[in-house]
Amino acid sequence: MRVAVLGAGLMGSAAAYRAKAVGFDVILWNRSIEKAEKVAKELNIAASGSLAEAVSKAEVALAFLADDDALLHVASGLPRADGLIFANFSTVTPRASAAAAKVLEGRGICYIETPVVGGPRVLREGKAIALVAGPQRCFRAARSAIDALSSEVIFVSEEVGKASALKLAYNNLLISYVASLAESLALAESYGLSPQDFKGLLVKTAFKELAERYFDRLLEEAPPGFKLSLAAKDLEYFCIAASEKHVAVPVACSAAQLYKLAARAGLAEKDYTSIYKFLKDVGVRR
Ligand SMILES: NC(=O)c1ccc[n+]([C@@H]2O[C@H](COP(=O)([O-])OP(=O)(O)OC[C@H]3O[C@@H](n4cnc5c(N)ncnc54)[C@H](OP(=O)(O)O)[C@@H]3O)[C@@H](O)[C@H]2O)c1
Structure with missing residues (x-):
């Protein structure tokens, strides 16, 4: 699977490590490119400072961003990308999550929220608990990426905000x-x-x-x-x-x-x- 990991902080770096370990084709994006490049070099994966480039070949974008502002900043910065699934692993408010879904829908991108219980160490081992909300068909399309990071996946609702x-x-x-x-x-x-x-x-x-x-x-x-x-x-x-x-x-x-x-x-x-x-x-x- 081709995935773009958005955010090279503690969680994004751990997710990139795990995604690479299970054999995915991974590209890492970060707001400050130096951080993405440093992590990408350690993991022997690609890095980019351009959101458009990062998602251009990806089937699923896995977002590990600090907060509501970061999520909405990244969602607004994405180009049209028909068929892309945006799985948001960040912890955000239900309101911001729904707002991101709306922004992305207008760009042909299907948003699901997938916040996780478990920190970077757990994520590196693929043992997080993922809580999922959003359209079932998008969940199914992103399932193998979510499974790679999680030992348990709980589908909460089709309604974004509930997870x-x-x-x-x-x-x-x-x-x-x-x-x-x-x-x-x-x-x-x-x-x-x-x-x-x-x-x-x-x-x-x-x-x-x-x-x-x-x-x-x-x-x-x-x-x-x-x-x-x-x-x-x-x-x-x-x-x-x-x-x-x-x-x-x-x-x-x-x-x-x-x-x-x-x-x-x-x-x-x-x-x-x-x-x-x-x-x-x-x-x-x-
Ligand atoms: N750590 C945990 O144990 C844990 C567990 C479960 C869930 N979470 C959640 O997962 C998310 C990421 O956590 P983390 O521990 O990886 O945090 P982190 O190490 O602080 O990384 C935060 C990431 O967000 C980016 N960012 C911040 N503001 C931004 C903005 N305005 N626009 C674009 N990117 C922005 C940072 O980019 P820069 O490098 O450019 O600043 C960095 O890539 C958070 O929502 C957190 O609550 C964390």
């Missing part, structure tokens, strides 16, 4: 959980308890799996797998999506503010688990 809503619902839980874990750990430590005292309790409870997965990542200041700025963005999008349906989500919106503060304090490019470091530093300063 994005499901992804935001999931990410709110995960990102808010990490902030709560960080707060609880900081509180326990302030009373002279060790991280192991707290983890020792968690692993005896329903939080066992989550504690084993995230506890050490908080403490060791892991290299970025999921940037803190994107976690802040996801919570903000969750709040926007909720307000459009008049759903009250005060916990998520207050967690969004916390992550935004941390991003502004210089942690935007760090892993989102750096929220623990931010809380500790704020605590020390007060």
Whole structure:
């Protein structure tokens, strides 16, 4: 299959690696061409700084873009490309996803949203969980590309926006959980308890799996797998999506503010688990 990967960030690079590993013909596009060229050289694939060139021979475009603006910027920058499938793996608002679908429809491009649960490491191994919404026929046409990246594919709806809503619902839980874990750990430590005292309790409870997965990542200041700025963005999008349906989500919106503060304090490019470091530093300063 011929695929164009749009976005050479952490996720796009991982997807390009996986697509090449399963034998696809891959071309990598990025807004800043230097990044695409660097990754493409490492993977021995083609790179382009031109969207038109990147999709000219592709059957499916796989988009891994930061946010709503990036998605709409790329969708508006694409030329007419009859028959191309645009699979959007980025986490965006349902509204932006529907807007991108409309822009692309006018250019003969069929849009499906395919947000994934799982970070770059999981994607490189082809083990993400893909949530799909959009026309069934376009899903079928892009299926082998989605399968290459995922161990589970859940078709959510023909209605674009529903997979994005499901992804935001999931990410709110995960990102808010990490902030709560960080707060609880900081509180326990302030009373002279060790991280192991707290983890020792968690692993005896329903939080066992989550504690084993995230506890050490908080403490060791892991290299970025999921940037803190994107976690802040996801919570903000969750709040926007909720307000459009008049759903009250005060916990998520207050967690969004916390992550935004941390991003502004210089942690935007760090892993989102750096929220623990931010809380500790704020605590020390007060
Ligand atoms: N990392 C994860 O664990 C994870 C997991 C699931 C889903 N996601 C989602 O996947 C998407 C990509 O995440 P990532 O971790 O790969 O982020 P990333 O490393 O920050 O990469 C972001 C990409 O978006 C591009 N971009 C930003 N603004 C743009 C604009 N206005 N126009 C065109 N391109 C633009 C960047 O291009 P430049 O290089 O030119 O800045 C880069 O290629 C996000 O929506 C994220 O929420 C991430």
